[in-house]
Amino acid sequence: MTFAQRWQPRDKQRLPNDFYVWLIMAGRGFGKTKTGAESIVSLMEQGKAKNIALIGQTIKEAHRVMVAGVSGLLSSSNMPKAYHYRKTEGLITWKKSDIRIQLFGGDQYETLRGPQFDTVWIDELAKFKYPEELWTQVELTLRMSAQPKCIITTTPKPIKLLHDLQRLRGTVVTTGSTFENKKHLSARFIQNMETHYAKTRLGAQELYGELFHEDEFSLFKQSYFQHNPKVPELKRIVIGLDPAVTKDGCETGIIVCGLSHAGNVYVLEDLSGNYTPCQWVQKACYAYHKYQADAAVVEVNQGGSLITELFHIHNGAELPIKEVVAKRSKITRAEPVIALYEQGRVVHRKYFNALETQLTSYKPGRAADRMDALVWAITELVLTGEFGTWWAAR
Secondary structure, three states: OOOOOOOOOOHHHOOOOOOOEEEEEEOOOOOHHHHHHHHHHHHHHOOOOOEEEEEEOOHHHHHHHHHOOOOOHHHOOOOOOOEEEEOOOOEEEEOOOOOEEEEEEHHHHHHHOOOOEOEEEEEOHHHOOOHHHHHHHHHHHEOOOOOOEEEEEEOOOOOHHHHHHHHOOOEEEEEEOHHHHHHHOOHHHHHHHHHHOOOOHHHHHHOOOOOOOHHHHHOOOHHHOOEOOOOOOEEEEEEEEEOOOOOOOOOEEEEEEEEEOOOOEEEEEEOOEOOOHHHHHHHHHHHHHHHOOOEEEEEOOOOOHHHHHHHHHOOOOOOOEEEEOOOOOHHHHHHHHHHHHHOOOEEEOOOOHHHHHHHHHOOOOOOOHHHHHHHHHHHHHHOOOOOHHHHHOO
């Protein structure tokens, strides 16, 4: 097994001399994946890593990003290319070598019961569904060396585990920003990020790699709200709708928003309340006609196709409906909208007491019908174009 010339890392990308966990929390585009891949290859070269686990959110993602990706193991000039990948087992081996690399999906953390390793690399831990459960299993597998090592490369998100790992004995923490690697990134990407996100909390997390506490990050601030009854000409108006499909007292969120020619969002009306399905359909149709809206953006996680059928049954067939499904957490979906508020790009036509109270007091587990409807409407108006791909990929 032979190794070629080593890569030339920046100072922050150099493998620490001694660590149990190397926690690399940095902005998107910093070079985290490249750092993880080259570090694994370096440890292999030094004979310090022979039984290795690579953990992505899924096994497929682990292979696609950590192994075969543009910054993965195979991108390293030091990496022996004549490997054999047993897809059904998620196992990489080489002839005449005792090095083994096993791939795992972090969301299926139970698959880590049994195996043992001397080295583990986890990529984008903060987006896993069960990060704490995964970490428990990872620690139990690190038993094949007197000095086992774990490398974690992730854009930070406000989860408890990242705070705990920083305090763990043997952890080396490296932070960094997107802009430290700007010479290897698209100039247009850098310009867009600086213009739209550099001075926001979302930018602090996604670009500068800052780690917030969950309650610090998730809440809208009262200072974000601007109120102005004068609304300019709007080029598009949509109704955000988060229907209540049960009789447990939940409200249906109905928020009307418009987009100005200058690119600002105006929150025009909050029609949310406790309604029967017939009543909230009628409210949505009323808003459609009153504001000559372009569409209703409707969350269908709980009602499915039944929601669209309700509009047809209750004389709302003329209302164009865009169905959306919530696949990420409420906080994650709200982050780009919070950034727009921070930039002063969202204006409320008047003081909406119930809506603004819910926005400023929201914590995980609390009702968020109005917030959800607002987020869907603003996302449809602003975040489905130039930055939609970037946001959806997070």
